[in-house]
Amino acid sequence: MGEAYVHPEVLVSADWVEAHQNDPKVRIVESDEDVLLYDMGHVPGAVKIDWQGDLQDQLIRDYIDAEKFAEICSRSGISNDTTVVFYGDKSNWWACYAFWAFKLFGHKDCRIMNGGRKLWVDQNRTQTKDVPKYPATEYKVAGADESAIRIFRDAVLEHSKAGKALLDVRSPKEFTGEKLHMEDYPQEGSLRGGHIPGAVSVPWSRAVNEDGTFKSVEELKAIYEGEVGLKSTDDVVAYCRIGERSSLTWFVLTYLLGYPKVRNYDGSWCEWGNLVRAPIAKGA
Template sequence: MSGTEQTTAAVNAASGYAHPEVLVETSWVAEHLEDDSIRIIEADEDVLLYEIGHIPGAVKLDWHVDVQDRLARDFVDQQDFERLMSRWGITNDTTIVLYGDKNNWYACYSFWLFSMYGHTKMKIMNGGRTKWEAEKRPLTKAVPQITPSTYHAQPADESLRAYREDVLAGLKNPGRRLVDVRSPQEYTGELIHMVNYPQEGAQRGGHIPGAKSIPWGTAANADGTFKSAEELRQIYGSKDVTPDAEVVTYCRIGERSAYTWFVLTRLLGYPRVRNYDGSWTEWGNLVRSPIEK
């Protein structure tokens, strides 16, 4: 183990995370740029950032194209996921390192989706693209030349995903905790339409009845890294979102709530957390869906 790896392991262990192995620091990534057993994937909210410059060797995940079903509002199926991994030269033994902008919104979204299809060797680069750039680490415009691989995905693990029927059925369940990770203005219904996101529109504003308002960004430090386990436990525990509860997270389309899903399951070790990716674009448009403001 190198000095950087020892430092990273020590920092993560001291953080008190349930699964410290899912995080790596920028220094660790910098040391592994030539490691053939690793595939670095950039997943951004701003899909143009990759072309401006990316970590050497990283491939681009475009969420508008690569992982979306071409007809239904859904993700790619098992076979198309296998084709995507194969295109990127990923095998079942490859360690995937995910990073992106917006404090790793879409990196965590990707982690969640890849987990559903059974890939276990994954890490998030703590601090994401912002931290890499702040440290003036190398960026390139060169697209890596990759030899396709053979990849075998598992059938989608539906236990990680919640649907509207699940949310409706759980509204009268006292053991269920709904976590609304949007901004306070979205939660109250003051903000219905987000100008820069017309594809995320809804007819009504507000929140799902009983949902706790815990904005996703409260889990992040100013530099985009994750807060310590002690701080995170205080944030969620103060809203009665505890490990013994069944938890469902949501936002507008599922990306910010996947970030919170990652925090709760991987950093805090909550055993029963699902991401409702239909989120407010579905709930706020449903006929007769119950809403609170």
């Protein structure tokens, strides 16, 4: 971490989390791809929020409504002024996804524990199987300008046609169209492989170190600005398969590099790869 970050308070260390485990103004949230991990052991005091079962509407492909979001916050002991710190597996993929979802509903103070679950475990920090119970709150959804951080397919098409910055953060073989999914993952319904025309391949994994922590600002700028040619004034759209990996890239560009206009296309390739007449490109 360090003072070089534009928003240093948003990325907190494991030490910081350990020091605030019993702080009533802080709520620690674990959000994983593997929903069984929390039950195997978690940061003491942490609650579990399932990115799919809790945050996703079970009938339509969208997020839950404001009323259900307020219920989740209430049962988790989260008030409007609570500092919510997210962490999880996969170098914080799903933690960033939950962070992004909370921002869609206008929660003000959201943070990410640098290194996520992996670093916490690797450092042999205390874990527990105890599930905490917090007094219910009266959470009121503040609301936010969804269009500031989220974009839909028609707007993505216009973005692509205009030649604006478009980042495909999937693996290289997904980008070229050789694969329809990540290695060792199930095929999730895309009929075609490839990428959105004009997109540049910048795999999400390039933004993190082997221990799960984020790379330094200097290293990140070398990738996104030195190699890709992004500028902080660019209108940037990131996408992946279902929006989870691209939420991590959105977090990096928005909070670690301070880009003011970055949007996540959570429809991503599962939607685009099935759209009738949607243009695609193949190869590098």
